[in-house]
Amino acid sequence: MSADELIVAYLDDELDAAAKLAVEDRLNRDSAFSERFEFLASNSVSMRAAFTALLDEAPVERMKSNLSAPGEIKQNAALLDRRRFFAAACLIAGAVAGGGLVRLLSSGEAASSQNWRAVVADYMQLYSxxxxxxxxxxxxxxxxxxxxxxxxxxxxxxxxxxxxxxxxxxxxxxxxxxxxxxxxxxxxxxxxxxxxxxxxxxxxxxxxxxxxxxxxxxxxxxxxxxxxxxxxxxxxxxxxxxxxxxxxxxxxxxx
Structure with a gap:
């Protein structure tokens, strides 16, 4: 995990006891990590609002046609927990931890000049x-x-x-x-x-x-x-x- 993913997993109580102790120890000795922890713990930015545009643009029909077994794809943002949204944010926004600005698009969509502006807007939505x-x-x-x-x-x-x-x-x-x-x-x-x-x-x-x-x-x-x-x-x-x-x-x- 990146530092941000680790913090979010801790905040969501998804770490085992040993990992929790490791996070708490790092909080005591790493001031940058501690500051990032406080920011994410108190951050009021809505990941759901920031990435709604991406969910709306998902190629649902194409994904349905590519499924090898029958199934139903539900476009319900409520099914995505905070950690999944955060993973998307890390992929798209690069985050402070240093990841790249990436968008999961087909080659045809990625070629559109409009898409890179959409991705940047999603990224900048997280800025304060x-x-x-x-x-x-x-x-x-x-x-x-x-x-x-x-x-x-x-x-x-x-x-x-x-x-x-x-x-x-x-x-x-x-x-x-x-x-x-x-x-x-x-x-x-x-x-x-x-x-x-x-x-x-x-x-x-x-x-x-x-x-x-x-x-x-x-x-x-x-x-x-x-x-x-x-x-x-x-x-x-x-x-x-x-x-x-x-x-x-x-x-x-x-x-």
């Missing part, structure tokens, strides 16, 4: 100001993160080029979608909370700005010749478009 507020502000750490993202995504990203006026840059990290790298560059707006610029590779060609809303968040998305971009957050659409425009100008000619 607390998710980003305690991250390191060391310029060297941030520069190293950006350099790693720039190398993998084949984009000459710079710390200065990714700055947004009045909105602190918090983290750059690499996730995975459809077996391809997906970069997330996260910011924390003092008023509206987390914002992310996300980038993945594409061969679909250039597109201009487009807007949509998912799970209560606004999205501005566009594409260059080789990359798809999106900016997502709870900011008003016009303000988010201004932010996207600023970032696009710094990315002009890249990819």
């Amino acid at each position: 100001a607390d998710t980003l507020s305690n991250l390191s502000d060391d310029p060297a750490v941030k520069a190293d993160q950006i350099a790693r993202v720039a190398s993998v995504m084949e984009l000459p990203l710079t710390t200065q080029g990714l700055m947004i006026s009045g909105i602190p840059f918090k983290r750059a990290q690499l996730l995975t979608f459809n077996k391809k790298p997906l970069a997330q560059i996260a910011y924390l707006d003092p008023k509206y909370g987390p914002i992310a610029l996300c980038v993945t590779h594409t061969s679909a060609g250039k597109t201009d700005f487009q807007k949509e809303e998912r799970l209560g968040m606004n999205i501005i998305f566009w594409a260059s010749a080789d990359h798809s971009f999106m900016v997502i957050g709870r900011n008003p659409p016009d303000q988010l478009e201004e932010i996207a425009g600023q970032l696009q100008r710094s990315l002009n000619g890249l990819g």
Whole structure:
């Protein structure tokens, strides 16, 4: 189990006595683990709400046709306990423990540009100001993160080029979608909370700005010749478009 899965199993009383003692011992000697335990124990984020969209999009009819024996697939979220939802969250969201951003889709569905935005929205739905507020502000750490993202995504990203006026840059990290790298560059707006610029590779060609809303968040998305971009957050659409425009100008000619 990852650290988060272990904590959730402990909270759900699904560990044996020895495993419980091991968790309690780790709580006493591992401050990071203890902080994560307190966060998950008190977290009010609804996994069910965050992943309802994924359940609704599940290819039920295709799954039924692939069953070797007769059976009935029930689309009833109530049958999924918290731990199963958490496992889905770890697969889709990558979680703090470091897993990848993954979605279980058919190859046809995964090819759709719309699906990667849906996955990112599911992931960002789990974010709060607390998710980003305690991250390191060391310029060297941030520069190293950006350099790693720039190398993998084949984009000459710079710390200065990714700055947004009045909105602190918090983290750059690499996730995975459809077996391809997906970069997330996260910011924390003092008023509206987390914002992310996300980038993945594409061969679909250039597109201009487009807007949509998912799970209560606004999205501005566009594409260059080789990359798809999106900016997502709870900011008003016009303000988010201004932010996207600023970032696009710094990315002009890249990819």
